[in-house]
Amino acid sequence: xxxxxxxxxxxxxxxxxxxxxxxxxxxxxxxxxxxxxxxxxxxxxxxxxxxxxxxxxxxxxxxxxxxxxxxxxxxxxxxxxxxxxxxxxxxxxxxxxxxxxxxxxxxxxxxxxxxxxxxxxxxxxxxxxxxxxxxxxxxxxxxxxxxxxxxxxxxxxxxxxxxxxxxxxxxxxxxxxxxxxx
Amino acid sequence: xxxxxxxxxxxxxxxxxxxxxxxxxxxxxxxxxxxxxxxxxxxxxxxxxxxxxxxxxxxxxxxxxxxxxxxxxxxxxxxxxxxxxxxxxxxxxxxxxxxxxxxxxxxxxxxxxxxxxxxxxxxxxxxxxxxxxxxxxxxxxxxxxxxxxxxxxxxxxxxxxxxxxxxxxxxxxxxxxxxxxxxxxxxxxxxxxxxxxxxxxxxxxxxxxxxxxxxxxxxxxxxxxxxxxxxxxxxxxxxxxxxxxxxxxxxxxxxxxxxxxxxxxxxxxxxxxxxxxxxxxxxxxxxxxxxxxxxxxxxxxxxxxxxxxxxxxxxxxxxxxxxxxxxxxxxxxxxxxxxxxxxxxxxxxxxxxxxxxxxxxxxxxxxxxxxxxxxxxxxxxxxxxxxxxxxxxxxxxxxxxxxxxxxxxxxxxxxxxxxxxxxxxxxxxxxxxxxxxxxxxxxxxxxxxxxxxxxxxxxxxxxxxxxxxxxxxxxxxxxxxxxxxxxxxxxxxxxxxxxxxxxxxxxxxxxxxxxxxxxxxxxxxxxxxxxxxxxxxxxxxxxxxxxxxxxxxxxxxxxxxxxxxxxxxxxxxxxxxxxxxxxxxx
Numbered sequence: 096x097x098x099x100x101x102x103x104x105x106x107x108x109x110x111x112x113x114x115x116x117x118x119x120x121x122x123x124x125x126x127x128x129x130x131x132x133x134x135x136x137x138x139x140x141x142x143x144x145x146x147x148x149x150x151x152x153x154x155x156x157x158x159x160x161x162x163x164x165x166x167x168x169x170x171x172x173x174x175x176x177x178x179x180x181x182x183x184x185x186x187x188x189x190x191x192x193x194x195x196x197x198x199x200x201x202x203x204x205x206x207x208x209x210x211x212x213x214x215x216x217x218x219x220x221x222x223x224x225x226x227x228x229x230x231x232x233x234x235x236x237x238x239x240x241x242x243x244x245x246x247x248x249x250x251x252x253x254x255x256x257x258x259x260x261x262x263x264x265x266x267x268x269x270x271x272x273x274x275x276x277x
Numbered sequence: 278x279x280x281x282x283x284x285x286x287x288x289x290x291x292x293x294x295x296x297x298x299x300x301x302x303x304x305x306x307x308x309x310x311x312x313x314x315x316x317x318x319x320x321x322x323x324x325x326x327x328x329x330x331x332x333x334x335x336x337x338x339x340x341x342x343x344x345x346x347x348x349x350x351x352x353x354x355x356x357x358x359x360x361x362x363x364x365x366x367x368x369x370x371x372x373x374x375x376x377x378x379x380x381x382x383x384x385x386x387x388x389x390x391x392x393x394x395x396x397x398x399x400x401x402x403x404x405x406x407x408x409x410x411x412x413x414x415x416x417x418x419x420x421x422x423x424x425x426x427x428x429x430x431x432x433x434x435x436x437x438x439x440x441x442x443x444x445x446x447x448x449x450x451x452x453x454x455x456x457x458x459x460x461x462x463x464x465x466x467x468x469x470x471x472x473x474x475x476x477x478x479x480x481x482x483x484x485x486x487x488x489x490x491x492x493x494x495x496x497x498x499x500x501x502x503x504x505x506x507x508x509x510x511x512x513x514x515x516x517x518x519x520x521x522x523x524x525x526x527x528x529x530x531x532x533x534x535x536x537x538x539x540x541x542x543x544x545x546x547x548x549x550x551x552x553x554x555x556x557x558x559x560x561x562x563x564x565x566x567x568x569x570x571x572x573x574x575x576x577x578x579x580x581x582x583x584x585x586x587x588x589x590x591x592x593x594x595x596x597x598x599x600x601x602x603x604x605x606x607x608x609x610x611x612x613x614x615x616x617x618x619x620x621x622x623x624x625x626x627x628x629x630x631x632x633x634x635x636x637x638x639x640x641x642x643x644x645x646x647x648x649x650x651x652x653x654x655x656x657x658x659x660x661x662x663x664x665x666x667x668x669x670x671x672x673x674x675x676x677x678x679x680x681x682x683x684x685x686x687x688x689x690x691x692x693x694x695x696x697x698x699x700x701x702x703x704x705x706x707x708x709x710x711x712x713x714x715x716x717x718x719x720x721x722x723x724x725x726x727x728x729x730x731x732x733x734x735x736x737x738x739x740x741x742x743x744x745x746x747x748x749x750x751x752x753x754x755x756x757x758x759x760x761x762x763x764x765x766x767x768x769x770x771x772x773x774x775x776x777x778x779x780x781x782x783x784x785x786x787x788x789x790x791x792x793x794x795x796x797x798x799x800x801x802x803x804x805x806x807x808x809x810x811x812x813x814x815x816x817x818x819x820x821x822x823x824x825x826x827x828x829x830x831x832x833x834x835x836x837x838x839x840x841x842x843x844x845x846x847x848x849x850x851x852x853x854x855x856x857x858x859x860x861x862x863x
Binding site: 127128139 | 430584
């Protein structure tokens with residue numbers, strides 16, 4: 096018989112597809128429990144969440160925007176979108192990665208501790224990255240930096256040898272370019 | 278229509294306005310105001326079950342046999358948690374239900390109050406949608422939305438959790454017409470370009486197959502009618518999942534029988550070798566596909582489903598069509614006719630010749646015996662002796678369920694109620710209670726196993742109370758038969774805990790429940806005993822003692838493809854037919 100090592104009665108992962116990273120904007124009713132529904136869907140079906148931000152965007156219409164950065168094979172990403180789309184409180188799901196015309200931003204607060212040359216170097220790098228100092232003591236800084244995920248990752252990597260203490264990040268928010276709304 | 282009333286009265290009024298006649302439930306502290314409102318009216322009839330799981334299954338049986346939304350009313354805490362199995366079952370099989378749960382008063386929520394549980398939290402993954410209603414003025418809207426969501430799109434269960442103080446409070450009631458869903462608008466009409474492409478593909482097919490499923494049943498009787506029409510128009514072979522039995526008549530020569538793990542040889546081979554597959558209202562479940570990389574490898578596939586998330590989930594298809602089965606079939610038939618499409622008659626004749634060869638393999642054959650009743654024979658006789666009647670069949674889960682699917686022939690939809698997705702032992706008895714209520718004059722039979730039926734046996738008491746003459750036809754092999762079969766195949770015949778020790782005397786048990794018990798253990802007595810059962814106008818438990826070690830064939834074992842199925846005559850070698858890798862999987 097032609098059974099390979101992947102022999103399985105259940106759908107086996109026979110084809111290894113590439114993993115993609117997608118940013119999804121999900122417009123939902125701003126009602127109690129809606130975030131729990133979305134997160135429950137991801138954990139219940141074994142999808143990944145790399146970043147998640149949620150906030151009310153249209154107070155009068157009771158709408159919130161959830162921005163999710165997720166990874167998976169193209170088939171899984173497709174599933175995630177359909178699964179989100181069929182939830183009752185979900186109005187729209189837009190794949191910002193596929194539309195290709197979107198801007199993504201994230202804000203991070205980065206605490207660095209140290210003195211002497213390290214302190215000067217941290218300030219100089221912060222300046223180059225357009226990070227602002229929002230708190231300072233004689234032995235520490237808190238920088239505020241805004242940008243896309245890779246820029247922030249890079250900044251954090253640079254701060255690490257200079258005395259990085261901790262980081263607090265907001266997660267990704269995304270919006271489409273041009274005059275049209277979602 | 279708007280008027281002032283209490284929350285409890287709104288529940289009753291909304292049910293009446295939604296056309297509900299029966300509601301299955303069990304009272305408790307947190308739903309007393311609703312039961313009080315129920316007491317003071319006569320339009321809505323309450324059916325008192327003996328366990329909340331039974332209430333949900335009964336509502337499922339009611340819904341599946343009528344096409345209406347089934348309704349359930351249970352209390353907070355244990356009432357809600359007991360309903361969870363039924364809700365999950367309804368979600369997996371796409372059965373429209375509205376389940377009202379009581380909740381502790383709003384000011385006590387989160388306080389670990391008596392009989393409190395996080396009902397919306399617990400039922401979130403096992404419902405299509407759920408609500409916690411914190412203000413009485415939201416209640417009417419939520420109730421009507423619940424009915425809309427349960428019945429529209431892909432059907433499913435909806436829970437409405439109502440705190441006790443909201444039931445007591447007075448507010449404004451609005452009727453169903455005043456309620457408009459903001460965000461949930463499922464697509465029922467299929468994309469015409471895609472339907473045209475599908476018709477083109479089907480018309481050029483040399484080895485086509487129609488693979489239909491429960492979506493046809495859920496879509497309504499019209500969908501079954503249209504499926505028959507399309508099959509007649511094309512002459513294509515038709516197979517169906519467990520959930521879709523009855524949508525296409527078993528007596529039709531184009532019918533190949535059920536497909537999948539215990540499907541017929543001809544259905545599975547036709548699926549494997551086809552060049553164009555029309556999947557309509559089915560979801561490529563793992564019990565259907567077997568090994569996914571070897572599933573119908575040479576075919577182009579068309580998938581019609583109302584739920585976009587069912588498409589390209591397990592199997593990649595060439596033409597996805599999101600829409601309601603009846604709607605799409607109607608368009609398909611119209612386009613086929615208007616474009617005067619013709620099938621490739623020569624190719625189709627050759628295809629049927631091949632299919633007939635597979636058919637002649639007679640894969641449902643079994644060794645008859647004069648000594649013991651073979652379970653397959655019992656189902657065959659049950660079918661033959663009831664076929665001129667208005668009959669509805671429910672089942673439990675296991676070998677008996679598969680034999681019922683193989684040997685009982687269904688000509689019409691909504692006649693077959695079984696737990697397909699979740700595989701809930703104990704489904705059949707309470708489901709038959711719901712079916713019998715909806716069809717008081719019909720013959721309702723629960724084809725059962727002795728192990729399954731004991732899980733919800735208490736509902737015999739419900740049947741007795743409401744004088745429902747359900748027939749519980751137990752294929753008693755004194756084993757959890759399917760578990761035993763797998764243990765024989767996969768675990769060296771070590772029958773760990775699968776023997777039904779210390780079984781009750783089912784005849785006496787029936788009598789204890791004010792019913793009639795019949796036992797039969799000889800093939801020669803079977804016809805007479807079945808006729809006796811049919812003629813009793815009371816609940817009956819029929820204890821049919823069958824061959825203890827019979828296995829259910831044909832069978833696609835773990836890790837195998839459709840064309841590697843096992844047939845009954847290889848029984849001796851069966852333990853060797855599954856390799857080590859396959860044994861890991863169920």
